[in-house]
Amino acid sequence: MTQLVLGQVLNGAIIGAMYGIIALGITLTFGITGIVNFALGEFMMIGAYATYALAERAHLPYAVAVVPACFISAAAGYLSNKAFFRFTRNNLVNGLLVSIGLISIFESAALLLWTATPLEMSYVLPGAIRLGDVGLPKMKLVVFGVIVVVIVGTYVALARTWLGRAAFAYAQNPEAAQLMGVHTPRLETAVMLYSTGLAGLGGALYASLYSLEPAMGGVYVLKGMEAAILGGIGSLMGSLWGGVILGIIEAVGSIFLPTAFRDAYGLAVLVAILLFRPSGLFGSE
Amino acid sequence: MTIVRCLLLMFAVVALGVASVGAQDVVKLGQIEAQTGPNAIYGWMSSQGTALAVDEVNKAGGFSVGGKAYKLQLIALDTRGEPKEATVQLKRLIEIDKVKYVFGPFLSNVFLAVRPYAVEFNGKILMWGGATRIHDYIGTPDHDFLMRTWNWDTGPNGFGELMVDQLVKAGVKKIALLYQNDQGGKVMEDIYVAMFKKKGIEARLDYFEPGTKDFSTVLAKIATWKPDYLFPGYADSYIYDIVRQATEAGQLKKFFLVRGSLGPGLKNKDALDEYVVYVPKYFEEAEKKDPKVQKFIASYKAFYKRDFPYDQAPLCSSSCYDHVYMLVEAMKKAGTVDDPAAVKKQLMSMTYDGLWKIRFDEKGEAVFNFDVVRLRKGGAIEVTTVNPK
Amino acid sequence: MKLGTTLFVLLAALPLAVRSDFVLTIFIFTFIYGILAVTFDLIFGFTGQLTMFHPAVFGVSAYATHLLVVHAGLPFWLATLPSAAGAVLLAVVVGSICFKFRLKTFYFAVVTLAFAEMIRLIVLNWNSVTNGTLGLVVSGRPTFWWPGAGWVAVRGPVAWYYVTLVALAVTVLVCVRVLRSWMGRCFAAIRLNEDLARTLGVDVFRYKLLSFAVGSALASFAGGLYGYYTGYIDPGYLGINQSMEILAMVLLGGQGTLAGPIVGSLILTGLPHVIDLRGELRAMLYGAILIFAILVMPRGIVGSLVAWRARRAA
Numbered sequence A: 001m002t003q004l005v006l007g008q009v010l011n012g013a014i015i016g017a018m019y020g021i022i023a024l025g026i027t028l029t030f031g032i033t034g035i036v037n038f039a040l041g042e043f044m045m046i047g048a049y050a051t052y053a054l055a056e057r058a059h060l061p062y063a064v065a066v067v068p069a070c071f072i073s074a075a076a077g078y079l080s081n082k083a084f085f086r087f088t089r090n091n092l093v094n095g096l097l098v099s100i101g102l103i104s105i106f107e108s109a110a111l112l113l114w115t116a117t118p119l120e121m122s123y124v125l126p127g128a129i130r131l132g133d134v135g136l137p138k139m140k141l142v143v144f145g146v147i148v149v150v151i152v153g154t155y156v157a158l159a160r161t162w163l164g165r166a167a168f169a170y171a172q173n174p175e176a177a178q179l180m181g182v183h184t185p186r187l188e189t190a191v192m193l194y195s196t197g198l199a200g201l202g203g204a205l206y207a208s209l210y211s212l213e214p215a216m217g218g219v220y221v222l223k224g225m226e227a228a229i230l231g232g233i234g235s236l237m238g239s240l241w242g243g244v245i246l247g248i249i250e251a252v253g254s255i256f257l258p259t260a261f262r263d264a265y266g267l268a269v270l271v272a273i274l275l276f277r278p279s280g281l282f283g284s285e
Numbered sequence B: 001m002t003i004v005r006c007l008l009l010m011f012a013v014v015a016l017g018v019a020s021v022g023a024q025d026v027v028k029l030g031q032i033e034a035q036t037g038p039n040a041i042y043g044w045m046s047s048q049g050t051a052l053a054v055d056e057v058n059k060a061g062g063f064s065v066g067g068k069a070y071k072l073q074l075i076a077l078d079t080r081g082e083p084k085e086a087t088v089q090l091k092r093l094i095e096i097d098k099v100k101y102v103f104g105p106f107l108s109n110v111f112l113a114v115r116p117y118a119v120e121f122n123g124k125i126l127m128w129g130g131a132t133r134i135h136d137y138i139g140t141p142d143h144d145f146l147m148r149t150w151n152w153d154t155g156p157n158g159f160g161e162l163m164v165d166q167l168v169k170a171g172v173k174k175i176a177l178l179y180q181n182d183q184g185g186k187v188m189e190d191i192y193v194a195m196f197k198k199k200g201i202e203a204r205l206d207y208f209e210p211g212t213k214d215f216s217t218v219l220a221k222i223a224t225w226k227p228d229y230l231f232p233g234y235a236d237s238y239i240y241d242i243v244r245q246a247t248e249a250g251q252l253k254k255f256f257l258v259r260g261s262l263g264p265g266l267k268n269k270d271a272l273d274e275y276v277v278y279v280p281k282y283f284e285e286a287e288k289k290d291p292k293v294q295k296f297i298a299s300y301k302a303f304y305k306r307d308f309p310y311d312q313a314p315l316c317s318s319s320c321y322d323h324v325y326m327l328v329e330a331m332k333k334a335g336t337v338d339d340p341a342a343v344k345k346q347l348m349s350m351t352y353d354g355l356w357k358i359r360f361d362e363k364g365e366a367v368f369n370f371d372v373v374r375l376r377k378g379g380a381i382e383v384t385t386v387n388p389k
Numbered sequence C: 001m002k003l004g005t006t007l008f009v010l011l012a013a014l015p016l017a018v019r020s021d022f023v024l025t026i027f028i029f030t031f032i033y034g035i036l037a038v039t040f041d042l043i044f045g046f047t048g049q050l051t052m053f054h055p056a057v058f059g060v061s062a063y064a065t066h067l068l069v070v071h072a073g074l075p076f077w078l079a080t081l082p083s084a085a086g087a088v089l090l091a092v093v094v095g096s097i098c099f100k101f102r103l104k105t106f107y108f109a110v111v112t113l114a115f116a117e118m119i120r121l122i123v124l125n126w127n128s129v130t131n132g133t134l135g136l137v138v139s140g141r142p143t144f145w146w147p148g149a150g151w152v153a154v155r156g157p158v159a160w161y162y163v164t165l166v167a168l169a170v171t172v173l174v175c176v177r178v179l180r181s182w183m184g185r186c187f188a189a190i191r192l193n194e195d196l197a198r199t200l201g202v203d204v205f206r207y208k209l210l211s212f213a214v215g216s217a218l219a220s221f222a223g224g225l226y227g228y229y230t231g232y233i234d235p236g237y238l239g240i241n242q243s244m245e246i247l248a249m250v251l252l253g254g255q256g257t258l259a260g261p262i263v264g265s266l267i268l269t270g271l272p273h274v275i276d277l278r279g280e281l282r283a284m285l286y287g288a289i290l291i292f293a294i295l296v297m298p299r300g301i302v303g304s305l306v307a308w309r310a311r312r313a314a
Helices: A004-032 A040-057 A062-083 A093-116 A138-160 A162-172 A174-179 A184-205 A216-233 A236-258 A259-276 B004-023 B041-059 B083-096 B110-121 B134-135 B159-169 B183-199 B216-225 B236-249 B263-267 B282-291 B291-304 B311-319 B321-334 B338-349 C002-017 C020-048 C054-072 C074-101 C105-123 C157-180 C182-191 C193-198 C204-230 C240-253 C257-276 C279-296 C300-313
Strands: A129-131 A134-137 B027-034 B063-065 B067-079 B101-103 B126-129 B147-150 B175-178 B202-208 B229-232 B252-255 B274-279 B351-353 B356-361 B364-368 B370-376 B381-386 C143-144 C150-153
Touching: A004 A040, A004 A129, A004 A134, A004 A138, A004 A184, A004 A216, A004 A236, A004 B216, A040 A062, A040 A184, A040 A216, A062 A184, A093 A216, A093 C105, A093 C240, A093 C279, A129 A138, A134 A138, A134 B236, A138 A162, A138 A184, A138 A236, A162 A184, A162 B063, A162 B338, A184 A216, A184 B183, A216 A236, A216 A259, A216 B159, A216 C105, A236 A259, A236 B216, A236 B263, A259 B202, A259 B216, B027 B041, B027 B083, B041 B067, B041 B291, B041 B321, B041 C002, B063 B321, B067 B083, B083 B101, B083 C020, B083 C204, B110 B183, B126 B338, B126 C157, B134 B147, B159 B183, B159 B252, B159 B274, B159 B370, B175 B183, B183 B202, B202 B216, B216 B236, B229 B236, B236 B252, B236 B263, B263 B274, B282 B291, B311 B321, B321 B338, B321 B351, B321 B356, B321 C182, C002 C020, C002 C157, C002 C257, C020 C054, C020 C157, C020 C182, C020 C204, C020 C240, C054 C074, C054 C105, C054 C204, C054 C240, C074 C105, C074 C143, C074 C204, C105 C240, C150 C257, C157 C204, C182 C193, C182 C204, C182 C257, C193 C204, C240 C257, C240 C279, C240 C300, C257 C279, C257 C300
Parallel strands: B027 B067, B027 B101, B101 B126, B126 B147, B175 B202, B175 B229, B229 B252, B252 B274
Antiparallel strands: A129 A134, B063 B067, B274 B370, B351 B356, B356 B364, B370 B381, C143 C150
């Protein structure tokens, strides 16, 4: 039993990291630009399918395919921002509707291009590490490592550099930031590019573990949102912690209670946190 | 304003297009399947095969019934798996398009929603689909319009019992069922939990939510029970991930399936021990020996200009390619295109030899030949074709 | 009001001119979703609370109505009352929790979504009562009293058309009464500036809860009607995409108005059937229309019309 629990704690943490990278995208976008990008799951999907195309059709090695895939997602994000999202700044409901529209468009485009048949990439790093009875797939560990590095790296980059301070100044007071010399439209574009690129990276990593479907993004944006809120919107490390905690709660909850209610465990904790500490575990209000 | 103009323009173009088809006498075929959406696996192949068959029939000059020449027109509507969509679509097909022959649905929740409306047209339409729930209604009063185009698991010609008997022969004692928590899963539960009990195999059932991608937790739970085989759900979209994750974690390596394709087994062939699956037709093998299958594959590739979907093709066993041809033959034999009841009578007495050898039992449920494919570690494949009597 | 009455008369006369079952069906769905959209707007457009709880109310009352009819032998209309009461109870519990903790817009949406999802999971798995994913097949029909014929069952598109039209009209009337009363004024105050309203002595908690409860009560009737009309109830009624559809209808039509949600409902219900394209292309067009509408007409169709008329009058 303890082996089972331990195995699931580790597994939950890894799955949670995946939620975390989407959560980071959400927290950055919403925290800095005030735009609600509920379609972030679609950019994840673009990154996943782009990786698939480059690795399977163009026969690039996986690690090489991931990089252009992120750029493709970022490019899609750039276009979406330029055309639509930047008009929804601080308008939750408009942003939501634009997101719903984009989700419809991207998902249908993926269906047209790839059909609903699930696509599986050739395995990148098959095999698992054994800890007693527990088998932990090697690729999952790699994915976890990459995500942690990326999130911590983002945190360090933003907390310690001028760019980061500018970003948060902008979040606080756009006019003042502009007066202080921060080039605001460029900042907004940069945030959109980076967050959708992150989602694309999440998708590329997802592709190495699971089969791809056009509808894959839907679940992740919801979980990402949960994780972002749990960790505290605006807190970068919070998005990683929120994701990991969410993943662990779901995994461990499913051991002792019915698996059918897996989503509910995370939701219940989320509601509790929101009621008693709305700024999330690591956020500051 | 421009968007209104655009919409009007599109509408006009489409209306013109539709009108111009009516030049020759036409028999309209309606289709309600999920071409898109999360369950598109159960509608996509049907829509592909039907369209191909209709095109072939028309290219060959159509067909003649009672001295008159006819062509086929397929109106394929995408239900997206949504019952509400399907209801309106069916009304549109029957009322506006005056369709008498409806292909589909394969999804049970869609069927349940359209059934009350279809019942009102009993005698005036023919509806044949693969939905498992159709089994509950065929042969019942007011449901003469209904036929089911897929094999049934239990019963004298059922493949389910045959498959389970194989397990019994192999000395299997414990089997873990892992199904999707939806219509398909529940029906499978009703069929197979009872069957395993009858045959003396201990069965344990776990459900997962539609949309699940990571099965590590439930697989780990199952592994502690140490079953002989794992019997995973019914949609490829899940089976790929289940088989991969199960073999990667290393404790569950033998798989038994009555839905889904061989694809997941092939992908993981070096990590698993055994993978036994019921497949309406193992196309890769059939292609080597059956000229009809070869022709079908070639036609498909020429028409759609894409690779042949080997793993999805078995789903063309339901309301698909063969069935278009069957319908044409039945209309010819009945001497009419307007009387679905007469056409159904012919279908019920026919045995059609196409990609599959299809006939219908006394209630109107399809019986056709199928394959049982056994895949062993390393990729050795053993195919057994079963021809029901 | 005048516009509303004219519209009602026109709609009532429609089946006399249009015989097509297909068109009538679209209108029936429009009316039922219209009830959901209008009541959602009561909570969202008029009181400013973005709720994602509507599908839960919709679904629970659909199940409750049917189960009461089948197991308690109640006639349809009578069964809708306890169902509405049950829906209101749920809404009050969830609402109290949310409003007590003074959740702000975004977090309120998330928490109501979380509760709706949890209820959906319960409905999905409570097989003995709800039959889980298999859903419930509804074979009964609502009945009403027709002079001369006694108790008649609602059968056929024309009858359903009138039943749902009347239901929608009643919903709208109730909303109009509520909005014109002191309740409506408090809702508006809360929407415009919650803190200010509080300082002015408005019991914000109470009125938010009232708005939530009234909206949910009225929406629950839509659940019973939809279940009986389509003949099939499944846990999908409580899904998130229902929330999205309702939101899209309200935003497209115009939030903060009563006609807007209905217009939105008509467009989004009818659109997929008017556009004769392949499934995927149609969905893309749908998405494009949504985006276009919200960016070009952020106030929605009716909202923009109202604003345009006001500008012309000035």
